[in-house]
Amino acid sequence: MHPFQETIHSKSRQRKETYIKGLFCCMTIAIIIPLILIIGYMLHEASPVLSADFLLKAPERGMKAGGIWPALLGTIYLVMMSLVVAAPIGVMAAIYLNEYAGDNWLTRTVNLAVINLAGVPSIVHALFGLGAFVLFAGMGKSILAASLTLAVMTLPVIITSTKESLAAVPMAFREACWNVGATKWQTIRRVVIPNSISGMLTGFILEVSRAAGETAPIMFTGAVFYKAVEEGNLFAYNLTDQCMALSMHLFTISTQVPGVPEAIPFATAIVLLGTVLVINAFSIAFRIYLRSRKRW
Amino acid sequence: MQYQRGRWSRVIEFLIEWLIRISGISAILFVFGIFFFVFKEGAGFLVTKWKPIEFFTSVEWYPTSLSNKRYGILAIIAGSASVTLLAMMIAIPFSLGAAVFISEFCAPKLKEVLKVLIEFLAAIPSVVWGFIGLMIMNPLIIKIFNAPIGLNVLNGGIILALMSIPIIVSISEDALKAVPDSYREAAIALGVTKWQMIYRVLIPAAKNGLLAGGLLGVGRSIGETMAVLLATGHAVQIPNGPLDSVRTLTATIAAELGETEQGADHWQVLFIIGIFLFSITFVINLIAYLVVKGIRIQAGDS
Amino acid sequence: MEPKIEISSLRVKYGSKEALKGISFQIRKNEILGIIGPAQSGKTTLLKVINRTIEHEPGVELNGMVSIDGVDIFKMRDVHALRRRVGMVAPLPVGLPLSIYENVAFAPRTGGMNNKAKLDIIVERCLTQAALWDEVKDRLHTLGTKLSGGQQQRLTIARALSHDPEILCLDEFSIAIDPVTTMRIEEVLKELRSSMTIILVTNLVQQARRLADRTAFILNGELVELAETNLVFSDQAVDQRTKDYVGGIFG
Numbered sequence: 122m123h124p125f126q127e128t129i130h131s132k133s134r135q136r137k138e139t140y141i142k143g144l145f146c147c148m149t150i151a152i153i154i155p156l157i158l159i160i161g162y163m164l165h166e167a168s169p170v171l172s173a174d175f176l177l178k179a180p181e182r183g184m185k186a187g188g189i190w191p192a193l194l195g196t197i198y199l200v201m202m203s204l205v206v207a208a209p210i211g212v213m214a215a216i217y218l219n220e221y222a223g224d225n226w227l228t229r230t231v232n233l234a235v236i237n238l239a240g241v242p243s244i245v246h247a248l249f250g251l252g253a254f255v256l257f258a259g260m261g262k263s264i265l266a267a268s269l270t271l272a273v274m275t276l277p278v279i280i281t282s283t284k285e286s287l288a289a290v291p292m293a294f295r296e297a298c299w300n301v302g303a304t305k306w307q308t309i310r311r312v313v314i315p316n317s318i319s320g321m322l323t324g325f326i327l328e329v330s331r332a333a334g335e336t337a338p339i340m341f342t343g344a345v346f347y348k349a350v351e352e353g354n355l356f357a358y359n360l361t362d363q364c365m366a367l368s369m370h371l372f373t374i375s376t377q378v379p380g381v382p383e384a385i386p387f388a389t390a391i392v393l394l395g396t397v398l399v400i401n402a403f404s405i406a407f408r409i410y411l412r413s414r415k416r417w
Numbered sequence: 418m419q420y421q422r423g424r425w426s427r428v429i430e431f432l433i434e435w436l437i438r439i440s441g442i443s444a445i446l447f448v449f450g451i452f453f454f455v456f457k458e459g460a461g462f463l464v465t466k467w468k469p470i471e472f473f474t475s476v477e478w479y480p481t482s483l484s485n486k487r488y489g490i491l492a493i494i495a496g497s498a499s500v501t502l503l504a505m506m507i508a509i510p511f512s513l514g515a516a517v518f519i520s521e522f523c524a525p526k527l528k529e530v531l532k533v534l535i536e537f538l539a540a541i542p543s544v545v546w547g548f549i550g551l552m553i554m555n556p557l558i559i560k561i562f563n564a565p566i567g568l569n570v571l572n573g574g575i576i577l578a579l580m581s582i583p584i585i586v587s588i589s590e591d592a593l594k595a596v597p598d599s600y601r602e603a604a605i606a607l608g609v610t611k612w613q614m615i616y617r618v619l620i621p622a623a624k625n626g627l628l629a630g631g632l633l634g635v636g637r638s639i640g641e642t643m644a645v646l647l648a649t650g651h652a653v654q655i656p657n658g659p660l661d662s663v664r665t666l667t668a669t670i671a672a673e674l675g676e677t678e679q680g681a682d683h684w685q686v687l688f689i690i691g692i693f694l695f696s697i698t699f700v701i702n703l704i705a706y707l708v709v710k711g712i713r714i715q716a717g718d719s
Numbered sequence: 720m721e722p723k724i725e726i727s728s729l730r731v732k733y734g735s736k737e738a739l740k741g742i743s744f745q746i747r748k749n750e751i752l753g754i755i756g757p758a759q760s761g762k763t764t765l766l767k768v769i770n771r772t773i774e775h776e777p778g779v780e781l782n783g784m785v786s787i788d789g790v791d792i793f794k795m796r797d798v799h800a801l802r803r804r805v806g807m808v809a810p811l812p813v814g815l816p817l818s819i820y821e822n823v824a825f826a827p828r829t830g831g832m833n834n835k836a837k838l839d840i841i842v843e844r845c846l847t848q849a850a851l852w853d854e855v856k857d858r859l860h861t862l863g864t865k866l867s868g869g870q871q872q873r874l875t876i877a878r879a880l881s882h883d884p885e886i887l888c889l890d891e892f893s894i895a896i897d898p899v900t901t902m903r904i905e906e907v908l909k910e911l912r913s914s915m916t917i918i919l920v921t922n923l924v925q926q927a928r929r930l931a932d933r934t935a936f937i938l939n940g941e942l943v944e945l946a947e948t949n950l951v952f953s954d955q956a957v958d959q960r961t962k963d964y965v966g967g968i969f970g
Contacts (some may be wrong), residue, residue, distance in 0.1 A: 124862045128914065134482060134610050135610070137610070137612065138610050138612050139609055141540070142518075142522050142611075143613075144514065145514045145517050145518035146518055146522070146558075148510070148511050148515055148518065149514065149515040149518045149519065149531060150539070150845060151511065152515060152579070152680055153509055153531075153534050153538075154583055155579075156538060156558045156579070159549055159553060159617045160449075161432065162553060163549075163553075170526070175484050176521075189700065204949055207672075208638055210440050210443055210884070211423065211440075213436060213440035214437075214439050214440040214441050214443055214444060216440075216441075216697075217438055217440060217441025217442075218441060221434070221437060221441065222441065223437065223500070223777065224485075224777055227442070230442060230445060231442060231444055231445055231708075233702075233703070233706055234444035234445040234447070234448045235444045236516070236702055236705075236706055237448050237698075237699055237702045237703070238444055238447055238451075240450055240633070240636050240640065240698050240699075240701070240702040241448075241451060241640070241695065241698060242640030242641070242642060242667055242694050242695070242698055243543070243640065243641075243642050243667075244637070244640075244642040244667045244670050244671050244691065244694070245451065245455060245640070245694055245695045245698075246451070246452075247671075247674075247925075248455045248458070248670070248674075248687075248688055248691040249450065249451040249454050249669075251458075251674075252454035252457060252458045252688075253450060253454040256458075256679070257454065257457075259632070265452045271764040273447050273451075275598030276447065277626055278446065293811065293813045294815055294816065296772065296775075296809065296817060296903075297809070297813040297875070297878070298815070298825070298829075299772055299774060299775065299802065300770065300802065300806075300807040300809070301803065301807075301826035301829070301879065301881070301882055302429065302799040302800065302801075302802035302803035302826060302829065302830060302882060303800065303825070303826070303829040304799055304829070305434075305797070306430045306433060306434055307430075311816060311825070311828075311829070312816065312817070315536055315816075316816050317842060326573050327478075327623065327893075333542070334542025334543070334544070335542065335543075336542070336642075336643045336669075337543075337545040337642040337643055337671055338515070340671065340675075341675065353464055368544045368643075371544050371545070371548060372438055372544050372547070372646075372647070374631060375547075375548055375552070375647065376443055376551075376647065378812070383552070386548065386552070387552070390548045392844075393542060393544070394542070394545050396535055397540050397541065397545075398540060398541075400540075401536060401537060401540040404538075405533055405536065416816045416818050416862060417864075422829075422830065422831035423831065426831075
């Protein structure tokens with residue numbers, strides 16, 4: 122028998138191999154297919170009500186009709202405020218971790234804290250926001266308190282993605298800058314940051330997507346069941362007001378209001394889901410665009 | 418050549434670097450802050466009226482009773498545990514399979530697509546998941562299992578599994594990717610099939626990362642609030658089977674906090690549950706971190 | 720005559736590994752000092768000590784003294800001013816991800832000078848001195864990272880010259896570039912000698928022979944021999960190890 126000739130054993134091993142590959146492939150697909158089916162079903166149920174009016178009009182007749190404008194606007198306020206707070210702190214924290222921190226216990230603790238912060242249950246964030254911002258800081262239930270709660274919650278997202286983009290800048294660039302007498306901060310400001318902006322922006326987009334979808338942290342810190350707001354007015358809310366929010370609204374009309382025609386919650390869910398997925402798609406497309414535009 | 422950098426610009430640089438340092442440790446401050454403020458609200462009850470044994474071992478949760486208030490959370494703990502357990506039983510095998518597929522078998526183009534899809538899966542807000550559990554899985558479960566109610570452990574478990582899969586897949590895939598190619602090549606050179614290589618070499622080599630992924634999935638599930646609030650029902654009871662309704666720790670806080678008066682006993686107890694939850698997820702995250710660090714030390718030595 | 724640089728019993732340790740084991744010597748003003756020796760003998764460490772970028776390495780222990788014009792460099796308060804007196808060229812060419820113009824203007828700008836007219840003059844002068852001006856003068860605003868390896872190394876030299884250093888350190892500058900560019904840079908170094916002191920660490924012993932006035936042979940963190948170049952490369956080298964290394968018996 123030829124030494125390299127295929128034996129029965131090797132044939133059956135190869136067949137087993139193909140089965141295994143097929144099994145793993147199926148497992149992967151099994152995760153994705155139900156999702157597509159679910160979204161399709163939701164779209165179908167939502168279609169009677171989805172329209173531009175749905176987005177721009179306020180709820181009517183006790184939420185059993187009308188649109189979701191106050192909730193949409195509220196979410197925009199909350200998300201923008203949380204980004205404004207979380208972005209500078211997160212970026213600076215990432216700069217500290219990647220550029221200044223030495224290899225010592227403090228750095229390890231900070232890294233551990235970031236991971237822990239990312240793993241805190243959302244309801245605990247709500248309790249924190251309630252205790253710290255609403256009560257202790259005296260902000261009361263307000264957009265301000267809710268945004269700050271969201272900012273603390275999404276801080277790890279910004280820290281992690283900014284840190285990655287900073288770390289992607291080769292060390293050789295920093296050394297070349299130090300060699301000509303530039304200080305650490307000058308190097309960071311003139312070379313490192315401009316070449317990490319893209320990664321930072323990706324982090325911001327991710328933050329926005331997460332903040333828009335959260336319910337628990339805003340439930341007790343500023344989001345509210347119903348609030349009458351002027352339709353189409355982008356400045357309808359004050360920072361000290363409570364507000365409606367898309368995520369909260371979905372929860373409310375699914376569980377707290379009897380007799381709502383099913384199309385409305387489905388449509389709200391689709392708007393929320395669609396918003397979040399579009400934002401994420403943006404971030405992914407942005408990342409792909411950046412990869413093609415490498416500057417070194 | 419020495420020019421004078423303005424005094425002003427050096428002062429600004431000094432201030433900015435201190436701002437950076439403070440921001441750097443902010444994560445630590447926030448973690449402490451969370452613990453502090455949650456503890457503060459529950460401290461009164463904790464110090465004066467709390468009976469730990471009854472708290473953790475009694476299934477009688479009657480915080481709103483007029484005559485006999487009881488605060489036993491055992492049934493609620495069972496609720497969290499059962500849903501998480503079921504979720505992990507579903508999520509871990511599927512996640513591992515998907516991670517192995519993506520890492521070892523997949524063509525690069527398909528890999529990109531799958532990773533994007535999994536990112537989308539991760540982005541779905543928890544309230545939307547809860548909504549899916551309420552409006553879609555609920556009638557489905559009633560129909561398929563002839564169950565009296567579709568809001569139960571099974572519903573919550575499936576939803577939580579779908580929510581945890583992205584993070585477990587992502588970390589597991591990283592762990593598999595981190596195994597040096599030399600391991601794979603050495604195994605193949607010995608004549609084993611790909612499956613044998615994966616089963617006998619790759620997975621054991623990546624076991625720390627895979628374990629960390631699983632732990633983080635558990636942490637995510639235990640901490641999840643809105644999805645379980647909507648999908649598991651409202652019964653405070655130890656479940657007899659997956660078709661029973663339960664309440665989780667997170668859902669209890671979310672459902673009842675709005676009904677309490679600030680500073681009341683009930684209010685404080687809910688905060689205490691919050692501390693308990695925070696401690697659990699803290700420990701899980703700490704273990705996952707140490708497990709991952711274990712890999713780095715190992716890799717450093719080799 | 721006072722030496723430009725004086726090194727006394729310099730000892731450098733990374734953790735448990737001793738990179739330099741107590742070396743002492745002097746570098747004269749306006750000379751080209753060649754430093755030869757096999758890999759990992761401490762040559763790069765020596766350069767990093769001179770411009771104090773050794774301080775960016777974690778876990779480093781330093782003993783001994785290094786002085787420039789009689790002043791202990793470790794007692795100088797402004798380390799950035801020190802680094803501007805020392806030009807450094809690393810082995811791998813580095814074009815910063817800025818325009819070519821900004822690459823050369825980087826050092827003056829961070830040093831506090833922002834006058835466009837003066838910067839224009841500096842950029843042209845340094846790129847000319849580095850034998851790069853003719854090739855890039857029409858595209859000063861393109862990215863420095865898009866140049867070839869040889870061009871990026873000359874850009875690095877232009878950057879090193881842009882802050883008017885008194886001392887120029889080159890660490891195996893020709894490792895990653897083609898022989899033609901190497902020749903051109905060697906011509907540049909010969910011209911620069913009259914205005915600065917040059918320390919040339921090289922893995923190519925023939926390069927030291929071509930360029931250096933004196934040559935030092937460093938092996939395993941120790942200074943084995945330092946003498947006029949023609950002596951080091953001849954039978955009159957004092958140490959047998961020097962003869963062996965130069966003769967190619969090890970390396």
